[in-house]
Amino acid sequence: xxxxxxxxxxxxxxxxxxxxxxxxxxxxxxxxxxxxxxxxxxxxxxxxxxxxxxxxxxxxxxxxxxxxxxxxxxxxxxxxxxxxxxxxxxxxxxxxxxxxxxxxxxxxxxxxxxxxxxxxxxxxxxxxxxxxxxxxxxxxxxxxxxxxxxxxxxxxxxxxxxxxxxxxxxxxxxxxxxxxxxxxxxxxxxxxxxxxxxxxxxxxxxxxxxxxxxxxxxxxxxxxxxxxxxxxxxxxxxxxxxxxxxxxxxxxxxxxxxxxxxxxxxxxxxxxxxxxxxxxxxxxxxxxxxxxxxxxxxxxxxxxxxxxxxxxxxxxxxxxxxxxxxxxxxxxxxxxx
Amino acid sequence: xxxxxxxxxxxxxxxxxxxxxxxxxxxxxxxxxxxxxxxxxxxxxxxxxxxxxxxxxxxxxxxxxxxxxxxxxxxxxxxxxxxxxxxxxxxxxxxxxxxxxxxxxxxxxxxxxxxxxxxxxxxxxxxxxxxxxxxxxxxxxxxxxxxxxxxxxxxxxxxxxxxxxxxxxxxxxxxxxxxxxxxxxxxxxxxxxxxxxxxxxxxxxxxxxxxxxxxxxxxxxxxxxxxxxxxxxxxxxxxxxxxxxxxxxxxxxxxxxxxxxxxxxxxxxxx
Numbered sequence: 001x002x003x004x005x006x007x008x009x010x011x012x013x014x015x016x017x018x019x020x021x022x023x024x025x026x027x028x029x030x031x032x033x034x035x036x037x038x039x040x041x042x043x044x045x046x047x048x049x050x051x052x053x054x055x056x057x058x059x060x061x062x063x064x065x066x067x068x069x070x071x072x073x074x075x076x077x078x079x080x081x082x083x084x085x086x087x088x089x090x091x092x093x094x095x096x097x098x099x100x101x102x103x104x105x106x107x108x109x110x111x112x113x114x115x116x117x118x119x120x121x122x123x124x125x126x127x128x129x130x131x132x133x134x135x136x137x138x139x140x141x142x143x144x145x146x147x148x149x150x151x152x153x154x155x156x157x158x159x160x161x162x163x164x165x166x167x168x169x170x171x172x173x174x175x176x177x178x179x180x181x182x183x184x185x186x187x188x189x190x191x192x193x194x195x196x197x198x199x200x201x202x203x204x205x206x207x208x209x210x211x212x213x214x215x216x217x218x219x220x221x222x223x224x225x226x227x228x229x230x231x232x233x234x235x236x237x238x239x240x241x242x243x244x245x246x247x248x249x250x251x252x253x254x255x256x257x258x259x260x261x262x263x264x265x266x267x268x269x270x271x272x273x274x275x276x277x278x279x280x281x282x283x284x285x286x287x288x289x290x291x292x293x294x295x296x297x298x299x300x301x302x303x304x305x306x307x308x309x310x311x312x313x314x315x316x317x318x319x320x321x322x323x324x325x326x327x328x329x330x331x332x333x334x335x336x337x
Numbered sequence: 338x339x340x341x342x343x344x345x346x347x348x349x350x351x352x353x354x355x356x357x358x359x360x361x362x363x364x365x366x367x368x369x370x371x372x373x374x375x376x377x378x379x380x381x382x383x384x385x386x387x388x389x390x391x392x393x394x395x396x397x398x399x400x401x402x403x404x405x406x407x408x409x410x411x412x413x414x415x416x417x418x419x420x421x422x423x424x425x426x427x428x429x430x431x432x433x434x435x436x437x438x439x440x441x442x443x444x445x446x447x448x449x450x451x452x453x454x455x456x457x458x459x460x461x462x463x464x465x466x467x468x469x470x471x472x473x474x475x476x477x478x479x480x481x482x483x484x485x486x487x488x489x490x491x492x493x494x495x496x497x498x499x500x501x502x503x504x505x506x507x508x509x510x511x512x513x514x515x516x517x518x519x520x521x522x523x524x525x526x527x528x529x530x531x532x533x534x535x536x537x538x539x540x541x542x543x544x545x546x547x548x549x550x551x552x553x554x555x556x557x558x559x560x561x562x563x564x565x566x567x568x569x570x571x572x573x574x575x576x577x578x579x580x581x582x583x584x585x586x587x588x589x590x591x592x593x594x595x596x597x598x599x600x601x602x603x604x605x606x607x608x
Contacts, residue, residue, distance in 0.1 A: 117508035123486060126498075127506035138500040140492075166488035166498050245508040247588050 025049050027336065032183020034192035034221050038107045040178060044122065044171045048336035049159040054176030056155070057169065059332040063142050064135035065091050071128060071173065074100045077330055080262030080320075081106075081180060086273030088134075096133035097239055099273035104261045104324070107178030110226040114255045114271050117245040121174040143169060182261050182324035183221075190318070192221075198318065204308070205315025212302050214285075214312075223260035223319070229296045230254045232289025233270055241271065253294050264317045265325065278313045375491050389463030390556050392433075392443075394566040394607075396454050401571045407452065410528050411571070417580040419520040419535065420528050421570065425451050425503060426514040427495065429481075430474040430547075431459065436466035447477070449495050449503060450568075457566070465558045469551070475601055476513030476545030483510055483542070505540055508588070514539040514601065520579045535583035537597050544587060544598050550607035565608050572603040 027046040031037060040046060057063065061070040074088040075081040081103035087095045098114055112118040118127065128134045129142050137145075146152050147164040156164040159172060186202070189195040198206065209215055219225045228242045230253035242251035255271045269275045275284060286309065288301035304312065328334050364377030370384035398405040410418050429447035432440045441462050448457050476482075481496070487504050490497040496511070498504060503512045515538045522533035556562060577583075577596060585593040 113507065115508075118506070119509055120486070122488065123506070123509050126488070126504075130502060130506055138502060139488075139498045139506075140500050143498075165492065170488045244588055247591065 023048075023337070027051055027179075029179065030181050030183070032181065032188060032192070034188065035108075035181070035183050036221070038178060038181075040107070041120070041122070044175055046175055046178060047159065049155065050172055050175040051179055052336055053152075053155040053159045053168070054172035054174065055330075055332065056152075057146070057173050058176050060146075062145060062149075063129055063137060065137045069135050072332070074128075074134075075103050077327075078265070078325055080104050080182075080265040080325065082262075082266035084267060086268050090131070090134040091136045094133040094136070096131065098271050099268065101258060102262060102266050103177055103180050104182045104321075105222050105259055106180060108222050109224075111256065114258075115242045115244045116228060116256055121177060122170040125170040125173045139166060139169070180324075180330060182321040184323045185261065185321040186318035187315075188321070199314070201311045201314040202318050205311035205313070206318075208304070208308055208312050209315055212304075212312075213298055213300075216298050217257045217296075218260050224257045226257065228254035228256055229298070230292055230294040231285075231299050232292050232295040233274070233284070235290045235292060237292075239271060250294060253292055260316060261319050262321060262324070264320045278316055279309070282309045282312050388559060389461040390465065390558075390560055390562050391461050392459040392464075392562045392564070394457040394459065394564050396450060396456060397565055397567045398452060399567055399569050399571075401569065405452070405568075405570045413520075413574045413577055413579045415578045415580065417520055417578070418526060418528055419518050419574075419579055421452070421516070421518045422534075423452070423501065423515060423517040424570065424573075425449055425499075425501070426475055427477050427503070427511065428457070428473055428475060429477050430472070432472045433462055433464055433552075434469040434471075435464050436468075438469070440472075447495050449499065450566075464556050464562060465560075467553070467555050468562065469553060471550045471552055471564070471607060472547065473550070473605075474545050474547050475605065476539070476542075477511050478545070479542035481511070482513075482540070482545075485511075487511075505538075505586075508540075510540050512538045512540045513545055514597070516573060516597075520583060522580065524580075533583075535579055536586075537584065537593065538586045539594055539597060540587050544594060546598060546601045548602070548605050550605075552607065567606045567608065569604060569606070572600050573597065575600050575603075 025047040027048050027050075029038060029046055044050070058071040061067045061073070063070060069091050074083050074085075076083050082100050086099060087097065088100045089095060101114065106121065109121070112121065112124040113127070118124045126139055129137050130139050143164065143166055146169070152164050156162060156168045160168050162168060183192075186197050187206075190198045217225050217227070217229055228251065230241070234253065237253040240252050242254040243249065264278065267277055269278070269281050275281050282304070285299070286302045286304045289295060289299045324330075329336075361379040362374075362376050363379045363381040364374030365372045365384035366377050366380040367373060367384045372383065372385050400409070400411060405421070407421050410420055412418050426449070427447060428450050431443040431446050433443075435441055441464065443459060443462055446459050448454075450457070485496050487496055487498045501515070503515065504510070505512060517534060517536045519528050519532050520535050521528055523531055552564065554562065577593070582590075582593055584590060585597070587594045
């Protein structure tokens with residue numbers, strides 16, 4: 001009898017050994033000094049297989065109508081996951097009406113798009129795919145196309161234990177985007193890591209940033225309050241901003257405060273890409289903006305001297321994270337093993 | 338040695354049997370059952386069926402007194418000619434008033450009605466004795482509109498992602514009513530490829546339309562209730578001027594959205 005038990009035990013051991021050969025799929029998200037833990041939905045906790053799948057989809061042009069545009073076409077790593085077009089061209093050269101936002105630290109955003117029309121990063125994935133001015137691909141058709149690719153089916157099963165579908169598409173791309181964490185800029189080294197790396201001009205600029213109220217909206221570790229403001233860019237807005245989704249007149253001309261991280265790389269600026277350089281942005285803000293009934297009371301003339309404007313720009317450039325921009329792990333040729 | 342092989346065989350067969358039986362999710366696989374489980378891979382005989390009256394709506398697509406056709410050219414109140422290319426809408430939140438004047442709900446039942454829809458099988462509800470009226474909503478309730486993530490819905494479900502879309506990906510929420518077509522934009526009295534399109538999409542909870550339809554029909558136990566759902570497309574553009582005001586995605590042209598919503602009150606009838 002004992003002999004039988006030992007033999008059965010050996011088979012059980014053999015079966016279990018095979019199962020335990022599965023690779024470690026856990027993913028440890030970088031949390032830079034001074035950053036809070038990222039809030040990640042329970043149905044989309046990060047794993048290597050999910051991030052790998054999301055990255056592959058992010059760079060795959062087959063998600064667009066004519067296979068010419070991917071997410072990465074407008075969100076380029078060397079430009080802080082934005083691009084340098086005033087308005088990015090989509091399929092057939094179609095133009096939308098807003099400047100491409102950066103994806104730097106997008107996993108920390110609390111609401112999505114400049115007008116806040118979308119509540120989750122997963123749901124955000126849907127719009128660029130089906131937007132006629134971007135990828136112009138009805139999502140069910142995109143799923144049908146990608147699901148026909150055996151590699152994607154296999155990756156979907158590994159990552160989410162289900163065939164490739166809308167759930168997998170939205171979750172995987174969001175999973176990859178949450179890995180785009182930038183927290184090792186010169187600013188981080190100076191302020192969060194206690195290194196003495198600021199030049200005098202950068203230090204002056206940082207003090208101006210705090211004293212002149214810039215940090216009232218561009219606040220916290222990610223330089224955004226995740227709120228909506230009218231900064232008086234125009235007296236009359238052709239793009240009505242947040243009013244587009246709330247219908248409230250009091251929201252006309254309000255746009256979400258963008259993060260300033262990697263802002264040096266993401267020119268041109270403003271919701272419509274109408275200001276070409278950081279110098280132009282500082283010049284504009286120095287005037288206190290145009291008159292508008294919804295303009296934030298925080299927007300006032302700054303009365304900056306030429307030297308102070310240069311200092312402020314110098315500080316903004318300390319938010320560039322070259323490690324992030326050059327991190328091969330964010331690129332298509334790196335696979336998490 | 339013989340004993341070793343015998344024991345090994347038992348272990349292997351046992352292991353395979355255990356593995357196979359533990360992998361398949363069991364549940365009710367009949368979609369007409371109350372407890373249909375779309376995740377089930379093996380039917381375990383647990384299906385439960387409603388014994389009430391099966392309700393079917395036969396859908397009639399009309400333009401005034403005639404059948405509506407996408408080939409036909411119609412005229413708005415200003416004389417502008419147009420053709421329909423699309424009319425899709427959600428119909429949901431069904432309730433019936435029974436002989437005791439109490440409301441019987443079919444709140445989980447919803448459909449996307451399209452120009453090609455000919456009938457809607459609503460399932461069963463116990464209306465034995467008499468049914469006084471039926472209520473339905475063009476659109477969806479606000480909770481569904483704003484909280485359901487369409488990417489989590491199984492393919493084929495009315496709330497899953499559709500082609501053409503019934504969901505606003507730029508301002509998360511469902512489109513309740515979408516009507517599109519071509520109008521005589523160049524004034525040559527002919528609808529052709531040189532003309533422009535019109536597009537009216539209603540969403541947001543305040544644009545759902547609650548309709549009530551008088552029925553008054555006696556029913557035996559389990560007797561089928563078959564009703565005609567009449568859609569009169571001639572009502573949609575009453576008071577509108579398609580040549581000059583023809584596009585709304587609700588928030589971007591509220592006056593036109595409100596006009597369309599008002600016209601929906603006369604779009605549906607039931608007999």
